[in-house]
Amino acid sequence: xxxxxxxxxxxxxxxxxxxxxxxxxxxxxxxxxxxxxxxxxxxxxxxxxxxxxxxxxxxxxxxxxx
Amino acid sequence: xxxxxxxxxxxxxxxxxxxxxxxxxxxxxxxxxxxxxxxxxxxxxxxxxxxxxxxxxxxxxxxxxxxxxxxxxxxxxxxxxxxxxxxxxxxxxxxxxxxxxxxxxxxxxxxxxxxxxxxxxxxxxxxxxxxxxxxxxxxx
Numbered sequence: 001x002x003x004x005x006x007x008x009x010x011x012x013x014x015x016x017x018x019x020x021x022x023x024x025x026x027x028x029x030x031x032x033x034x035x036x037x038x039x040x041x042x043x044x045x046x047x048x049x050x051x052x053x054x055x056x057x058x059x060x061x062x063x064x065x066x
Numbered sequence: 067x068x069x070x071x072x073x074x075x076x077x078x079x080x081x082x083x084x085x086x087x088x089x090x091x092x093x094x095x096x097x098x099x100x101x102x103x104x105x106x107x108x109x110x111x112x113x114x115x116x117x118x119x120x121x122x123x124x125x126x127x128x129x130x131x132x133x134x135x136x137x138x139x140x141x142x143x144x145x146x147x148x149x150x151x152x153x154x155x156x157x158x159x160x161x162x163x164x165x166x167x168x169x170x171x172x173x174x175x176x177x178x179x180x181x182x183x184x185x186x187x188x189x190x191x192x193x194x195x196x197x198x199x200x201x202x203x204x205x206x
Binding site: 024025026028029031032033035037038040041044 | 200
């Protein structure tokens with residue numbers, strides 16, 4: 001699933017590890033989500049959404065609208 | 067390498083270290099006792115099974131990691147790894163069994179049983195994860 005995670009992270013000058021620490025996940029998880037190799041569960045997507053204070057649909061691109 | 071190491075992953079490593087140590091000790095005791103004909107009769111059965119217990123413990127440790135690991139992505143990698151390991155083990159042992167059925171290979175397995183091929187399969191699964199998702203996972 002395409003997403004804006006990398007852009008949002010860059011705007012805050014966070015490394016993948018910084019974001020991983022804030023989400024309490026592994027850096028591999030952040031990398032896999034950013035590159036679209038892994039789609040996060042809904043609870044993790046909500047955690048990402050709350051961390052960036054943005055609605056989920058502004059971070060993740062719906063596959064049907066891709 | 068990532069800094070991330072969940073308490074579950076740490077517990078897994080500790081469990082593996084203990085189980086592998088137990089395996090070495092129990093295997094040594096069993097081999098020594100049988101080679102020197104120190105056991106016979108009913109006692110031989112539990113002694114022969116003794117080294118299998120830490121190996122079974124390793125299966126348990128892998129499955130506990132699967133339950134306890136809080137990172138969902140790493141959990142998914144481990145599930146894929148375990149499924150590939152199971153498929154690899156069943157494939158190798160099934161082929162071997164049929165080769166034995168038709169007397170193309172000698173009976174017995176020379177000590178390389180299902181567990182050996184399952185652990186080998188975990189390695190194959192880790193390589194598969196690495197090639198397809200870019201990382202091998204925790205249980206590599």
